[in-house]
Amino acid sequence: MYERKGLFIVLDGMEGSGKTTQIKIAEKLMRSWGYEVVTVREPGGTELGEQLRKLLLAAPLEVRPTPVAEMLLLQASRSQLTDTVIKPALNEGYCVISDRYTLSTYAYQGSGRGWSVAAIKTFGYLVHPITPDLTLVFDLPAQLSMQRVAARGNPDRIESEGLDFFERVRRGYHDYAAQQSSRVKLIDASKDASAVSKAVYRALHGFIRKYESALE
Numbered sequence: 594m595y596e597r598k599g600l601f602i603v604l605d606g607m608e609g610s611g612k613t614t615q616i617k618i619a620e621k622l623m624r625s626w627g628y629e630v631v632t633v634r635e636p637g638g639t640e641l642g643e644q645l646r647k648l649l650l651a652a653p654l655e656v657r658p659t660p661v662a663e664m665l666l667l668q669a670s671r672s673q674l675t676d677t678v679i680k681p682a683l684n685e686g687y688c689v690i691s692d693r694y695t696l697s698t699y700a701y702q703g704s705g706r707g708w709s710v711a712a713i714k715t716f717g718y719l720v721h722p723i724t725p726d727l728t729l730v731f732d733l734p735a736q737l738s739m740q741r742v743a744a745r746g747n748p749d750r751i752e753s754e755g756l757d758f759f760e761r762v763r764r765g766y767h768d769y770a771a772q773q774s775s776r777v778k779l780i781d782a783s784k785d786a787s788a789v790s791k792a793v794y795r796a797l798h799g800f801i802r803k804y805e806s807a808l809e
């Protein structure tokens with residue numbers, strides 16, 4: 594049976610917005626405040642999920658999924674991660690920090706590719722995703738996001754999309770953050786890494802203070 598005891602925190606946002614860099618900071622902060630932490634990523638985070646990730650992100654034309662196949666592969670990866678890692682860890686009281694989760698699907702497949710929210714929910718119906726306690730969305734202009742990815746080289750299939758696509762993705766993140774303002778916070782990721790880390794500290798610290806005082 595699933596009994597949620599731990600906290601579920603998600604870092605989400607644009608390509609190259611620094612999530613991988615900042616997730617390590619978030620993990621250290623949570624540990625310093627006495628939480629035991631499990632970090633995961635999407636797509637991936639399990640043996641099966643990592644295989645699906647390769648299929649999803651590989652650039653060669655011969656393995657390119659159709660939009661429906663893309664959605665199903667993402668949902669399959671999420672199902673495996675949610676049921677075999679996230680739920681058991683939350684059950685045992687761990688704080689789970691995930692690099693991307695359902696909000697990525699709303700932004701990329703919803704706003705980016707044009708799937709409706711209803712369609713995404715239908716696809717995700719059997720997955721039973723968990724609502725995060727807090728999502729930090731790393732926000733930066735699509736142009737800057739593309740520049741960072743280009744500077745790194747070897748873009749994957751999704752990173753190779755055009756500016757229009759990433760502008761729609763960014764609008765999707767903004768819309769969702771506005772609708773869910775109590776649980777979703779935007780972080781300005783266009784600043785340098787230390788300024789972004791400070792913003793992560795402020796967001797997490799504020800959230801933990803409220804959470805712990807509600808427990809007293």
Ligand code: T5A
Nearest residue numbers: 608609610611612613614635636697698701751784785786
């Ligand atoms: N996807 C995923 C969907 O389409 N739907 C879904 O439902 C899900 C779950 C995942 C892809 O899958 C898609 C979205 C993605 O396209 P990924 O490789 O995990 O693929 O993609 P990202 O999560 O975007 O990972 P990235 O590595 O591209 O970006 P990060 O993790 O946000 O950024 P990071 O820390 O690796 O930094 C990127 C570069 O920028 C520099 C770093 O040094 C690095 O070179 N950088 C900064 N430069 C200047 N200032 C800063 N503040 C910087 N922070 C980092």
